[in-house]
Amino acid sequence: MSSAGRRPVTDLALSGAHFGSKVIEERGAVLRRLRRTDSLFRVATRTAAYTVLLILSGVILALMIGAWPALSTLGIDFFITQDWNPVTEKFGALAPVYGTILTSLIAMAIAVPVGILIALFLTELCPMWLRRPIGIAIELLAGIPSIIYGIWGLFVFAPFLQQTLQPFLIALFGPIPLLSSLFAGPPYGIGMLTAGLVLAIMVLPFITSVSRDVFDAVPPVLKEAAYGMGCTTWEVFSKVVLPYARVGVIGGVMLGLGRALGETMAVTFVIGNAHKISASILAPGTTISATIANEFTEAVGDIYTSSLIALGLLLFVITFVVLAIARYMLLRIERRIG
């Protein structure tokens, strides 16, 4: 199409030959309206982005204000004692902090190797057509609400452990000096070990899906080269895939740890809610989140309520640090791959 012989459109527009002044005015109005909605939308999206920041700073600020009465009256005792006595208003965070860390450690000790092995299965051993269904099934475990794990743990899993695993552990480690105190006591069913095991099932899908994604991102050339040299599947995995994907796996593990530390409902059902530190991992204990969930609505007195909020603040700080490390690790591997 040639425009030879025609006057350029711009010339027409500039001379105003075909447009009445009314038309131009209407166009101006439309343009102004468009510009207004344009800047309005931009401001709205920017405000929403700031809202996200506002929420997080709000959480930290509200918890600090709520925790202040307890922290200022109890001082350092809050962090280093394990008394929890609403009558004398003496509150120490040691028992719940210990419970939180111990149950999470039990969970990670089981979930990390199992999760990584499942990821190995999904990326190296599983037939192609089965990969997606099995991957989805494992991820469905992450979708089940935590209260379901709680009710199942209380009515099914704890009685089962009481009759099988716990008597077995007590009998097995009873004669061994140091370990006997770790596995001492009657099999209650509920307790630290049970909570840790339920948490292990809950964080398993997080570790599996992150590990699978980073294993998948390992360049095939590296694996093929190793296979070509005659490495076995396990050698390829442990000497090539795992070192390459290490940072990402650590990120996934930290993500799971963050979940385990903050998990509330499942733990509340099966931990037993005892405010003491026991040497035995079969004994009932408590965690930060279980303590808050159980006692908050019943707490009377400012110091009691405030102590529980201070526990919440402590939990938030711990998970914040763990999650920040997880994000940093995952960001590092993303940069390397991307």
Place this chain on the structure above:
Amino acid sequence: MISLYAGRKRRNGLMIVLAYAATAFGLGWLVLILGQLLWEGLSGLSLQVFTEMTPPPGGSGGLLNPIVGSLIMTTLAVLIGTPIGILAGTYMAEYGRYEKLTSVVRFINDILLSAPSIVIGLFVYEILVVSMGNFSGFAGAVALAVIVVPVVVRTTEDMLLLVPNTLREASAALGLPRAHIVLTIAYRAARAGILTGILLAIARISGETAPLLFTALNNQFWSTNLGAPMASLPAVIFQFALSPYADWQRLAWTGALIISFTVLALSIIARILSAPRKSS
């Protein structure tokens, strides 16, 4: 030489068996938990569950008021949380893609995404329940909305980033202002993905218990008043399951079944929506 080779093979065989065992272990829990849930929940499932109020101990009844309470609070939470989430995600993908603010918001959002939900409950208790003087369904909805926001922000940003830039450039060349490019082109292209994010957010909050415990509290009776304590399915399950009454415990199992299958259905729909389309 031969023994070294045999050892390597043996170790490889062992690890492969372990990998199979680990997968069976993981899948086993899923089957066990869902099986138990079906077994215990189905026996108590009847029309009565959906038409009657929660009973006093020993009485007969259903879960109508907690179901309605959950629906109201979830709906309100989505109505509050989704617009904020979509707009924030839009800013990050469309306006501030290379800005410092975006990477800060992304980091903070990821923290919020996996922050312990009980802490969110405490936060809303501090800002709403304390200032209003009582527990309320509204506070419960706000707590859930705080959980909705990060999920929607994350998926909206991810989905908008997938929209090819050529679409934006083409519409800009037609003279479309930036806002209209986003509203009429980018949103339309990313529609399925954004919808998936909202569904995932609903799935996430419909099972949340911890943030409701001290915001919406619970209510034995029928109430649709947002200014008063409101029943919700998870809170009722928590209360009933830990009670010593057998009929309450049975209702807790039934409630658990309803929640789980709602959540699983939502996540499966979300998965189908977001699945890459077969090459056309």
